[in-house]
Amino acid sequence: MSYEFVPIKTDDKSIEEVTNLLRVTFPHAKKYTKEFVVWQYVNNPLGNMIGYNAFLNGELAAHYALMPIRAKVFGKEENGLLSLNTATHPNHRGKRLFTTLADRSYALASDLGFGFVIGVANAQSTPGFLKKLNFQFVGRLDAKLGWGKFARKVTDAKIDYYRVWDETSIQWRLSNPELRYKVKNNRVSSSTDNFAIQAVLKDFDSEHSLDDNQFSLGFTPLKVWIGIDHTVDWKRSFYFNIPMKIRPSPLNLIFKDLTDKDRKFEFSGVTFSALDFDAY
Structure with missing residues (x-):
């Protein structure tokens, strides 16, 4: 064959x-x-x-x-x-x-x-990426459920990786023909498969100015957040870790350097949002 x-x-x-x-x-x-x-x-x-x-x-x-x-x-x-x-x-x-x-x-x-390949692997695919394809295991994405605003903290921590979005790439990302997104106050959210729960995909900073839209997510008082963001003060926010036993699978951030520099990341130096991959 x-x-x-x-x-x-x-x-x-x-x-x-x-x-x-x-x-x-x-x-x-x-x-x-x-x-x-x-x-x-x-x-x-x-x-x-x-x-x-x-x-x-x-x-x-x-x-x-x-x-x-x-x-x-x-x-x-x-x-x-x-x-x-x-x-x-x-x-x-x-x-x-x-x-x-x-x-x-x-x-x-x-x-x-x-220069690189980055991805989010589930429990089943992670070992193959690490052992057979020489990816780095950067860390497990946080998954939080809660309500209200995020409390932010001032940090001077060095960020070694974050995805770059410009107006054209944002508009393309939000034009997904199979899912509609709510945009308000520079926040992108979407519906989920769970009743009364919306997903917060990304909060853009003041560098971007997204136009609000009128799309409604309906009755969704609870919010799920997935990613890595060291500027959020979770202790002062009404969000809690989703227990592993009720998650469909852990979401593991993996990285492969395609240059000859053998670059690797520390988990503390990475910012990654749900908008950065295909969760929603």
Whole structure:
């Protein structure tokens, strides 16, 4: 059984193939419409998705895609990639295709000048990223549930990593065809699958000025927050850790340096929000 490994494409036929594979791989995820895949793979102002596909006899067997992003890494802005969609058709599982796709994708990314790959892995996928693909385990994202405003604290802590957003990338991120976002007072929020709970995705600072919209999240007095933000004083905020036993899975932040510098992060030097990946 000989697979053909080729870089992913974003023409109509390729988008259709990827959409179908994502639907088969994740049958309970309703978001994988063709419009959603085009939004992710083609419309990103920072560039099309990159990665690799595995084909067998003309059938798309496995797929790995990374999304171009901008981030400030150790004080310098650079292009990087968000590890995003991994899919293997049920008929082709157990063939170790993902490792091959990942290795080829990272080599391609390095050749294209991308400096890093960052991602959020669940409990099942984390060991493979760490042991087989040499990612760094940065830390587990905080998950809080509560109400009211965040109490902020003054800190001069050095931030070694945070994602860079500009007006164009923000507007693209908020144009997700499968989910609507509420924007008010520079805060981006969304609905969740849980009654009376909204998700706080990101509070933008005064550097940005987002226009409020009129979208209502309905009756959602409780708020869930996921990420890493050392400027929030949780002791003075009415938010509490969500116990691990009731979380669907721990969300682990992982990082891979694509340069020859072997860069690594301390958890205390990272800022990361739910808007920075695909939780909502």
